[in-house]
Amino acid sequence: MITISNDDLNVIKGHVKKAYPYECCGLLIGKEKEGNKEVVETCLLTNLNKERANDRYEVDPKEYMKIDQDAGKKKLSIIGIYHSHPDHPSRPSEFDASRAWEGYSYMIIAIANGSEFEIKSWVFNESEKIFKEEEIKNG
Numbered sequence: 001m002i003t004i005s006n007d008d009l010n011v012i013k014g015h016v017k018k019a020y021p022y023e024c025c026g027l028l029i030g031k032e033k034e035g036n037k038e039v040v041e042t043c044l045l046t047n048l049n050k051e052r053a054n055d056r057y058e059v060d061p062k063e064y065m066k067i068d069q070d071a072g073k074k075k076l077s078i079i080g081i082y083h084s085h086p087d088h089p090s091r092p093s094e095f096d097a098s099r100a101w102e103g104y105s106y107m108i109i110a111i112a113n114g115s116e117f118e119i120k121s122w123v124f125n126e127s128e129k130i131f132k133e134e135e136i137k138n139g
């Protein structure tokens, strides 16, 4: 389960809407305890993939490292990644599975027609090589 506030969800939705019809991505920063994650803040990232920005995202490793360090200073860590699926369902693609890490939450924000949202969160099971949906709690 992952808990996220409406404020953080609205920040993410704003980012997704602004990037539409292109895909955007960001990091979920927070705490994890016994499999329960809590988002404390979100961090927008630059999508490095310019060629296929409508259906792929690529994280800048330098940007990622900097955010990871800053989170550590606040005793927080990166608990997941969010990205958008413009005019596509909020289920992970094969491409998403090919680069997924176990332990992270993958929040996917489907946006249709530039304004209708559907948000789901997924965790990757490394041994079965599949994503499983995880509950999102508004907190």
Ligand SMILES: [Zn+2]
Pocket: 083, 084, 085, 092, 093, 096, 108
């Ligand atoms: Zn995707």
